[in-house]
Amino acid sequence: METNLSTKDLRAFLALSQTRNFGQTALQLHTSQSALSALIARLEEQLGARLFDRTTRSVSLTDAGQAFSVHAASLLRQTQEAVQAIQDTLALRQGKVAVAALPSLAASLVPELLARFHAAHPQVRLSLIDTLSAHAFALVRDGKVDFALTAADPQQEDLVYEPLTQDHFVLLCAPDHPLARQRTPIALAQTLAYPHVSMSPTASVRQYVDEALRREELRFAPAFEVDHIATIGALLAAGLGVGVLPETACELIAHRGLVTRALRAPGIQRPLGLVRRRSPPLSPAAQALRGLLVAHFQLPD
Secondary structure (H helix, E strand, O other), X not given: OOOOOOHHHHHHHHHHHHHOOHHHHHHHOOOXXXXXXXXXXXXXXXXXXXXXXXXXXXXXXOHHHHHHHXXXXXXXXXXXXXXXXXXXXHOOOOOXXXXXXXXHHXXXXXXXXXXXXXXXXXXXXXXXXXXOHHHHHHHHHOOOOOEEEEXXXXXXXXXXXXXXXXXXXXXXXXXXXXXXXXOOOXXXXXXXXXXEEEEOOOOHHHHHHHHHHHHOOOOOOOOXXXXXXXXXXXXXHOOOOEXXXXXXHHHHHHHHXXXXXXXXXXXOEEEEEEEEEOOOOOOHHHHHHHHHHHHHOOOOO
């Protein structure tokens, strides 16, 4: 038989099993003796067994009551813990948030935001995966992260993309490079006269450069293709070529003393945004971190 026990039922049973007195139990529970008797009778009917032996002078647990008492306290405690866990999650006293981010964002903007979030909600566990766009979308789709901070991709229509900002590309080169002497914005096609140091074709940075040159019917054939921005910085500083990178990435290699030059219009702009699944909705903790991002970029929530 299906039972439908409430915490009220469990509290009443446990109180009566301790006091063995209907009058005293009714006072503890702020109810009448008749209401308590009716509650116990309904509980016994649901369980299909008498829980108490009643006489005019005493109340005692039956064998079934003894067996039920072993589990009733645990059931009540587990229910209370479950309710508390929900309340803690809603109040951001526990929970976790996992974020994927482009390496340029993971090493610049994201740590600052995570630090602010941790200061406000120290009990929420945070995790960060720095990865390229393609893998970031897969992590979101598989539910391994709550959301990703990455470049826009119209092919990911099953996911929700919230634009945050635009990342503008610039040219970088060593201080003694010929292009370092040019003070006016440089045409992207003009830079092809020199060896290029670029990210690998799977990186969104490379894909935006490829597309910009494709629109001019030019083919991009960099001298070096690497996976890490730090490596690009070292190669550029060694005078082995020029590079075209978004401004967020430039911050990571600023210590190399490279020269930065603007690209001539229309240039290259990389939209950056937050990618999440359409369902289920973000958890309260993930939504709170999203709110920090929105506030940082001063976007309407």
